Amino acid sequence: MPNVESQVEENVLNWNERLSSQIVSIPSSGIRVFFDIVAQKKDVISLGVGEPDFVTPQIIVNTAIESLRNGYTHYTGNAGIPSLRNEISNYLKNAYNVDYNPDTEIMITVGVSQGIDIALRSIINPGDGIIYGSPSYVSYSPMIKLAGGIPKTISTKFSENFILKPDEIDNACDSQTKAILLNYPSNPTGSSYQKKDVEKIADAVIKNDLLVVSDEIYADLSYDFAHTAISSFPGMKERTILLGGFSKNFAMTGWRIGFAAGPKEWIKAMLKIHQYSMLCAPTVAQMAAETALKYALHERDKMRDSYARRREFIVTEFNRIGLETLNPDGAFYTFSRIEKTGLTSMEFAQTLLEQENVAVIPGDAFGEEGNGFIRCCYATSIDNIKIAMQRIDRFVNKI
Ligand SMILES: Cc1ncc(COP(=O)(O)O)c(C=O)c1O
Structure with missing residues (x-):
């Protein structure tokens, strides 16, 4: 090349x-x-x-084919199909004990990739700092830069299972720091946070008055302990965008479908970018995602x-x-x-x-x-x- x-x-x-x-x-x-x-x-x-x-499991594929045959080949509303948002709201409540209003607090994205992009673009002013642990998913630094922000990494260590420590968050923050970007379970390290560790991060976030973009795309692929959404702690839902997807847990990488859940003001701002740059996530993939949550959890x-x-x-x-x-x-x-x-x-x-x-x-x-x-x-x-x-x-x- x-x-x-x-x-x-x-x-x-x-x-x-x-x-x-x-x-x-x-x-x-x-x-x-x-x-x-x-x-x-x-x-x-x-x-x-x-x-x-x-x-992708057959039942999901079949829904997609049927939906195309039945003429679902048009745009959907910008935020996505209401019944899919409803299903996501139920899933988040059942699996992670977090309450999101499907009408105002959930939007469908073109993969978690787009979710990260518009969550960042909707909050960053030129020069704002975004902190995150390194090693990290490859997109974070470029996405922050493309949004006009300054990526600031916090080194994580093999000897500490690559997890972020609250005092390291304190030390990384300065007056320009706007948000922390979290990813757990992590790509590339596979490390995740027990509930007590998520709580400590939440405390540090509130102490430093940060917003949170929480990439929880691998939440359903947690092996040894239950995944805890950071937005489930008091005071966190109002400052967090929770990003989730279908690529990894339902083997749907090529469908390009994910979602963002968060405070309605932040979602509304993300929708502004989404409606002008993307219109909506692919209709066929939205139909498929709804079936995934309804009928393919097993x-x-x-x-x-x-x-x-x-x-x-x-x-x-x-x-x-x-x-x-x-x-x-x-x-x-x-x-x-x-x-x-x-x-x-x-x-x-x-x-x-x-x-x-x-x-x-x-x-x-x-x-x-x-x-x-x-x-x-x-x-x-x-x-x-x-x-x-x-x-x-x-x-x-x-x-
Ligand atoms: C941590 C992380 N976030 C986001 C993505 C992108 O996911 P999607 O296919 O939903 O855009 C990936 C893909 O590898 C990932 O590992």
């Missing part, structure tokens, strides 16, 4: 001058560059892409149980090989320590791919704190994981 620089050289126009300087300054995703290499190789076992290996649970079994296997294998790996609390990623191999994360990932045809993601794609780590996605078949682990074992032993 030609990169932006080489395209610029080939062109008559100087695109570096024509494009927004902010866009020019933002690097392309480290993950994508890697996938381009993987796509050109044969017989690669990929532990790279962060998406379920399952296809399918979701089966997939979660399957990830849990794979988690056990891969974590045991990594530790047996000698690459220290914490037991992820949720999501479907391991974040393994590779420092002792003497290779950087990128060297490890590149050489492993060249020599053993296994694709993993260098940890520093998720921030500099990820240096010395690799991320593996275990949402792939146990057979694939077995072969991949044999190859990683051989690779590490040869170094």
